[in-house]
Amino acid sequence: MAQVAYKLIDSAxxxxxxxxxxxxxxxxxxxxxHDTSPxxxxxxxxxxxxxxxxxxxQYVISEATLRKRNQLFCKIMDEIDSFTADRxxxxxxxxxxxxxxxxxxxxRLDLDAISIIKLDFLLDLVEATRxxxxxSFNYEIIQxxxxxxxxxxxxxxxxxxxxxxxxxxxxxxxxxxxxMIFMLNRxxxxxxxxxxxxxxxxxxxxxxxxEYFYTNDLYVLVDIILREVCDLGDDRExxxxxxxxxxxxxxxxxxxQLRHKPYKKTEIHQVLCSLITPYMHRNVEPSSKRLAQRILxxxxxxxxxxxxxxxxxxxxxxxxxxxxxxxQHSAIIKPSTSPxxxxxxxxxxxxxxxxxxxxxxxxxxxxxSNPPPIKTSQSNKNDPSVxxx
Numbered sequence: 001m002a003q004v005a006y007k008l009i010d011s012a013x014x015x016x017x018x019x020x021x022x023x024x025x026x027x028x029x030x031x032x033x034h035d036t037s038p039x040x041x042x043x044x045x046x047x048x049x050x051x052x053x054x055x056x057x058q059y060v061i062s063e064a065t066l067r068k069r070n071q072l073f074c075k076i077m078d079e080i081d082s083f084t085a086d087r088x089x090x091x092x093x094x095x096x097x098x099x100x101x102x103x104x105x106x107x108r109l110d111l112d113a114i115s116i117i118k119l120d121f122l123l124d125l126v127e128a129t130r131x132x133x134x135x136s137f138n139y140e141i142i143q144x145x146x147x148x149x150x151x152x153x154x155x156x157x158x159x160x161x162x163x164x165x166x167x168x169x170x171x172x173x174x175x176x177x178x179x180m181i182f183m184l185n186r187x188x189x190x191x192x193x194x195x196x197x198x199x200x201x202x203x204x205x206x207x208x209x210x211e212y213f214y215t216n217d218l219y220v221l222v223d224i225i226l227r228e229v230c231d232l233g234d235d236r237e238x239x240x241x242x243x244x245x246x247x248x249x250x251x252x253x254x255x256x257q258l259r260h261k262p263y264k265k266t267e268i269h270q271v272l273c274s275l276i277t278p279y280m281h282r283n284v285e286p287s288s289k290r291l292a293q294r295i296l297x298x299x300x301x302x303x304x305x306x307x308x309x310x311x312x313x314x315x316x317x318x319x320x321x322x323x324x325x326x327x328q329h330s331a332i333i334k335p336s337t338s339p340x341x342x343x344x345x346x347x348x349x350x351x352x353x354x355x356x357x358x359x360x361x362x363x364x365x366x367x368x369s370n371p372p373p374i375k376t377s378q379s380n381k382n383d384p385s386v387x388x389x
Contacts, residue, residue, distance in 0.1 A: 001040070001092075005048035022049060022056060023063055031064065031071055034079065036089045043089075046072075047096045054103055061104050069109040073100050077113040081121060087137060094140045101147035102191060105154055114148055119165040123173050130175040142179055146195035153198060160202065167208045177213050185224050190237055197244040204251035215257045222263050225249055229271055239285050246291040253299045272296050 029042035050057025064072035083090035129138045149162040203209045232238040275292040
């Protein structure tokens with residue numbers, strides 16, 4: 001179906017009459033018919049056109065919106081249950097709803113179409129397809145749930161039903177959590193990574209979900225965070241991703257099982273210190289430095305009961321570049337009292353690489369486009385908003 005869609009999209013006729021064609025497909029087919037065979041064709045053409053050019057998806061959404069309600073999205077949500085027996089139809093419908101949620105903020109009436117019942121249906125589907133050899137279908141469901149969480153986070157005066165669904169189903173959505181971390185480890189799509197990080201933040205800041213993940217999965221997540229913070233580049237997108245990873249690190253370390261079962265304390269401490277006192281070759285944004293400082297003060301100092309920066313011998317509270325007064329302050333170096341040996345990779349002659357998505361460092365040992373596999377606890381269960389454009 002994709003080949004057929006792209007043959008149309010690449011044709012000179014389509015390029016000349018794209019809006020007329022898309023409007024016809026939408027109004028005459030996608031919004032009116034219910035038979036799955038012609039509906040599959042209509043949804044597929046709209047999906048691939050929107051993925052090819054963001055403006056076409058925005059046009060489809062604008063034409064589908066009537067009285068502040070996205071009729072196409074609401075129709076998909078109404079009929080999604082009936083596609084269970086048709087995996088191909090379900091896949092296209094999920095992907096189309098996801099793409100619409102990526103590029104436009106849902107209005108109140110759109111959010112009304114996302115009920116706890118619909119979320120339970122999708123979460124049950126994730127669990128039911130955990131052993132499928134074709135993983136893409138399972139991931140498509142998860143991606144749609146991630147964009148639902150993003151939409152609820154952006155909505156004003158509205159509860160986050162995605163978080164409520166996870167609370168209500170505590171203990172029965174293990175596949176969803178495991179695959180979400182697996183996707184974060186493997187994905188090279190910055191939008192998907194950011195959506196995952198936002199839901200993780202919601203989980204780690206909701207007291208009823210503090211122990212949602214297995215401890216082994218939390219260890220994997222720490223490994224991913226350390227890798228990404230160290231490997232992401234210096235461009236704007238990478239800086240935003242690095243900050244997102246740092247934002248979930250604090251509640252991850254303080255609120256979850258890692259508070260009592262610490263993992264890679266020294267490595268985390270060294271990476272955070274290197275953000276606050278970067279080397280000459282590395283540019284670290286003030287926001288990243290502030291986030292690293294807060295983690296060190298709230299976790300290393302208060303939870304671990306350690307001096308803030310014994311390894312580097314730095315007084316962190318005086319090392320922040322921007323103090324809020326408009327002036328810059330240099331770090332105050334004090335004699336180190338750390339019982340830990342200095343790491344060669346964090347000496348003044350070293351040049352560790354740090355990033356947020358994808359890596360721009362040629363010396364990095366791992367890249368986001370081909371990250372090293374990290375085994376999750378999926379095979380060992382006994383071990384205890386910003387719209388993307």
